[in-house]
Amino acid sequence: MDNLTLVIVLWVVPLAWLLPILVAVNTAHLRGRSAVLGGLLAALLSWIGVGIVLLLPRGQGAGSAALHEHFAPLDRISLPMFAGATTALFAAAIGLVFFYAPTDTNQGLSQRIFYFHVPIALTAYVCFGWGAWKALRHLWKRDPDADLESYVAIHQGVIFGTLTLLTGSIWAKISWGVWWVWSDDQLVLFLVLFLFYAAYFMLRYSVEAGVQRANMCAVYALFGVVLIPISFLAIRISRSIIHPEVFTLNGPQMTGAMFLTFSVCLYAMLSLFATLYNTELAGKRLDLQLRELRELLA
Amino acid sequence: MTPSEKYTAAAYLVVFVGVLAYVLIIASKLQRLQRQVGELVETVRDREASQRVEGTVEREATERG
Numbered sequence: 001m002d003n004l005t006l007v008i009v010l011w012v013v014p015l016a017w018l019l020p021i022l023v024a025v026n027t028a029h030l031r032g033r034s035a036v037l038g039g040l041l042a043a044l045l046s047w048i049g050v051g052i053v054l055l056l057p058r059g060q061g062a063g064s065a066a067l068h069e070h071f072a073p074l075d076r077i078s079l080p081m082f083a084g085a086t087t088a089l090f091a092a093a094i095g096l097v098f099f100y101a102p103t104d105t106n107q108g109l110s111q112r113i114f115y116f117h118v119p120i121a122l123t124a125y126v127c128f129g130w131g132a133w134k135a136l137r138h139l140w141k142r143d144p145d146a147d148l149e150s151y152v153a154i155h156q157g158v159i160f161g162t163l164t165l166l167t168g169s170i171w172a173k174i175s176w177g178v179w180w181v182w183s184d185d186q187l188v189l190f191l192v193l194f195l196f197y198a199a200y201f202m203l204r205y206s207v208e209a210g211v212q213r214a215n216m217c218a219v220y221a222l223f224g225v226v227l228i229p230i231s232f233l234a235i236r237i238s239r240s241i242i243h244p245e246v247f248t249l250n251g252p253q254m255t256g257a258m259f260l261t262f263s264v265c266l267y268a269m270l271s272l273f274a275t276l277y278n279t280e281l282a283g284k285r286l287d288l289q290l291r292e293l294r295e296l297l298a
Numbered sequence: 299m300t301p302s303e304k305y306t307a308a309a310y311l312v313v314f315v316g317v318l319a320y321v322l323i324i325a326s327k328l329q330r331l332q333r334q335v336g337e338l339v340e341t342v343r344d345r346e347a348s349q350r351v352e353g354t355v356e357r358e359a360t361e362r363g
Contacts, residue, residue, distance in 0.1 A: 110302045113309040120313070163316050167309045174305040276320065283327055290334050297341055 079282065082275040089268035096261040113171040115261055118246070119269040121164040121190070125228050127157030127273060128197055132225035135218035147214035148288075150221055152281050154200050156273055161194040189231040196224045 097115045104111035131153035138146035168187070169179045181187055203220055207213040246252060252259050299307075 108302050109300075109306050112306055116310060116313055159316070159320060163313055166312045166316075170305050170309040170312065174302060272317070276324075279324055283324060283331065286331055287327075290331060290338070293338060294334075297338065297345075 079275070079278045082271060082278060086268065086271040086275045089264060089271050093261070093265045093268040096264055101258050101261040102255060107175060110171065110174040113167060113174075114246075115265045116269075117164065117167040117171055118262065119266040120160050120167060122266060123269040123273050124157050124160035124164050124194075125232060126270065127153050127160055127277075128193070128228055129225060130277075131157060131197075132221050135221035138214060138218045139222075147218065148284055149281065150218060151204065152277055152284060154197050154221060155280065156277050158194070158198055158201075159276075160269075160273065161190075161197070164190065165194065186231070189227070193224070193227040193231045196227060197221075200224070 093115070097112055101112065101115065103109060131150045134143075134146045134150035134153060137143045138150060168190075172181065172187075173179050200217065200220055204213065204217050207216060246254065252262070254262070
């Protein structure tokens, strides 16, 4: 597989799935639930396809070596490609947020915080979910890289979680007049999820490195994943008035232009996560290899 | 600047400062790794040099003996 094919598989195909649907929604101003759900489903399917391609080189069992050889260029080009895509998507996102998306009639300019705040929160969920998936891979398949990958994903999740809490607090201050509302289930459950995964590092650094630590951390990461759907569905369960429900079964409660801007911002944040995740992972792997080399030379 | 503009700017600034701080931390870690690689290269070079000296001494001793 050459580099051009990889670029097509990883970026052009997902965007080609998403953009026509977004443009259709944008021009028709939300033609209804089916169009929006269809768009989201198409985007989800394309990203599952991308995920399968990304996971294949790390597969176990017969034929995995051949697959690894087949997809070897992926490892070499994935990081610069992700970084380039992140830069391009962020440039597009900033342009759309400040020069394209209409100003909200109720909240005014401060509503534009939504375009970064919500994608950051969703990316935090993705990070924790990815960390839990890798934890499961560690316990189930005994994948040797899974423990480190789970740790890095959760680390990224805590970073995105911190940004979610900070941007959310700033938005709360301008919209509601307070930095924090303890009576809002969505806020409190996100904080619980954040603190749960922040405590993961206390557990990890209190146990000596080895199989036992990896197992304990994997079980802990898997327990936390239960909180993700609860936190995500909190608005729907509590029917909170203060924290409005933007995505309903009737589609997103916003104009097509706003939804397009939001989607590009979400892609930008997911790309940022992929870039930072791969960068940190490369650094951690290099650190481990260096330690091993030092021990061999001692 | 209106309060709305100030808070919006602050929210976006927090995100960019956060990402930049993370990049700074990663950059410092990479610098540390680079230094460690340099130290290991030096160790290997010193070891090779000492092995070469030992080999020369042994050869001279054999020739004399």
